[in-house]
Structures are given as structure tokens and as C-alpha cells.
Amino acid sequence: MIMSLALAACGTPATEEVPAATEEAPAATEEVPAATEEAPAEVIEVTFWHAYGTGSAEEIALAQLLEQAAVDLPQYKINVLQVPFNDIFNKYDTDVAAGGGPDMFIAPNDNLGGQARAGTIMDITDLVAGKLGDFSELSQGGMMYDGKMYGIPESLKAVVFWYNTDMLAEPPATTDDLKALMEGGTPIAISFGCYHHWGFFGSFGGKIFDDQFNFVADEDNQAKVADAISYLNDLYQISVDNGWPRNDSDGLAPFTEGSVAAITNGNWAMGDYRKALGEKLAVAPIPSGPGGASNPLLGVDGWYFNPNSENTEAAIEVALYLTNTAAQQLMMDEAATFPPTPPLT
Structure with missing residues (x-):
């Protein structure tokens, strides 16, 4: 400001200063996109349901996973609802049929076939292509119906x-x-x-x-x-x-x-x-008998995805995080789940 006044006093034409000021303006304008690019990305909300019992080892271990997820996945806000096991399938199917429901839920594959036929769970074959290489063939088979993948394996049960x-x-x-x-x-x-x-x-x-x-x-x-x-x-x-x-x-x-x-x-x-x-x-094992070894049913728990969701890719990323090696190790150590990937220690 003082320098400008001094130049004016020396007789420098005021009109010559105008282009210089004008030339500086685009620089200020050019800074705006940079500020926009540096702004934090919008946080995406991902909601899921589970049926783990209150205070159970599985629920406690899941809570630990979610605490770490809040650190590792800051781009997502993960909302969780506990639903009684006897209600979760009916509530989910009813809500999805009405156009609602969570982005995903975790449950055994008991109802996978019926839900796939009814269209209440999403075919994710293309969305997870190349992302399940570490999961055992047995666990992946438990998430399939008619050759299509409908879930991400979480654990094996018998x-x-x-x-x-x-x-x-x-x-x-x-x-x-x-x-x-x-x-x-x-x-x-x-x-x-x-x-x-x-x-x-x-x-x-x-x-x-x-x-x-x-x-x-x-x-x-x-x-x-x-x-x-x-x-x-x-x-x-x-x-x-x-x-x-x-x-x-x-x-x-x-x-x-x-x-x-x-x-x-x-x-x-x-x-x-x-x-x-x-x-x-x-x-x-369940005891063997006169006909040979026992053969209990093998169940696969997995993450299933809502066809109504607008955040399917985000939900899949969250599910893959919750089934990564560290997550499976924690669930095995704290809740004694059997991992869907090759044996952990």
C-alpha cells in the first residue's frame, strides 16, 4: 500500500497499474479448484445388520473390528443394527421387498437359495471378480447359487x-x-x-x-x-x-x-x-458308528448385499475389510470362528 502511494507521487500514470492488477486476478481464480481438490471427500454411510447375541464372544470381537475399521476406513461411517437371529431373515426380506433394508447383513447361508430366487440378495459375481482368491473353494461354494456368487464368506461352521x-x-x-x-x-x-x-x-x-x-x-x-x-x-x-x-x-x-x-x-x-x-x-467329532464317520452339515456365514443399496461398492469394500487376514485372526482368537481362508495360526 505504501509503495503504491509512492509510485503515484512520482507521477506514474494510474492507468498503467490497472492491467497489472487485472493480470493478478486470474492467479487468484486459479487457486479455487486447488482448494476444492484438497477438501475431504464426503463420508459414505454403510449400514449392516447382524444377529450375534448381546455380550457374546462374536459380538465383542466384532466391536473390536469396527473400532479398527473407524481408523482404517475413514471414508466410511459404518452403522450397525443387532437383530435377533430368529427375526433377521424375515425382517431383512420384508424390508428389502418394500424398497428398504440395510446395505448388507451377515448370516449363515441357510436361506441363500430362497433369497437368491426371490431377488432379495444381490448377485455380486462381477463385483468381487478377482477379489476372493484367498478364500477356500469350499467357502466360496457356500456363497453360490446356480453358478453365481451372492456373498463374501466370513466363517465356516459345523x-x-x-x-x-x-x-x-x-x-x-x-x-x-x-x-x-x-x-x-x-x-x-x-x-x-x-x-x-x-x-x-x-x-x-x-x-x-x-x-x-x-x-x-x-x-x-x-x-x-x-x-x-x-x-x-x-x-x-x-x-x-x-x-x-x-x-x-x-x-x-x-x-x-x-x-x-x-x-x-x-x-x-x-x-x-x-x-x-x-x-x-x-x-x-460327533461319534462314528456302524456306517462310518459322522457327517454334520457344514454352514458358511457370509456377507450379503441389498439390491436396493446405493452404496454397494462401498459395502463390498467394508465386507472385504471385515474378512481380511487380520480380521479373521481376531475373530478366530476371540470368538473361535473357523476362517474361510487357509488355516491361520
């Missing part, structure tokens, strides 16, 4: 025989051993119900479906299935007579408190069992 080594030194190796233990008064909580006791069909050599998912109706196979059901009925009657738990929910407290020696349940329960029993907790 029913096994959990036991308390303070009450049962060795697990029963055969179905006869198991029955003898129960007849002898050893309290064991068999979880009766088609899903939980499915593995016993294999113990007697029976099949419900063949490898192409066709019902196996031949007489020899049906006789083996009948033998398995007769055996399970015997165990059921022993359980009733002794007042022992007959499902996984009723058996939780008695097993973790040490009033029953063993329980049949999936590996999703290991976190809670281990928290209660510590080094006393051990695990074995």
Missing part, C-alpha cells in the same frame, strides 16, 4: 462334540460308547433337531440327499436312516428320563456351569464355552 475334561476324561469314539455313557448316568446334552443331529445319519451310513441334492429313497438307505433315528430316539428317552437338556440353548448354562459333561453344538459357541471352562474345554 456341529461337534464339546466336553468338560474334569467330568469326561475321553470323548466317546463310537455311537455305542456315547449311548453307554448316557445309560451309565453321565449327563450329556444332545441337541436334538434336524440340523444339530444331522451328523448321526452318516454314523449309520444313511443319506438324506445325494451329491446332486436328490432325495435318496432306496430301501437300503432308508433302513440306515431309520437305524439312526431309532438310535437318536433312544438317546432322547434317556435324556428325558434324567431331565438333561435336549437343545443347545437349554444346555448352555448346565454345560458352562459344570452340571453336564458334554454337549453337541456348533463351533459358534466355542467362545462362550472357552470363557467359562478355560483349559477344561475339549472338542471331538
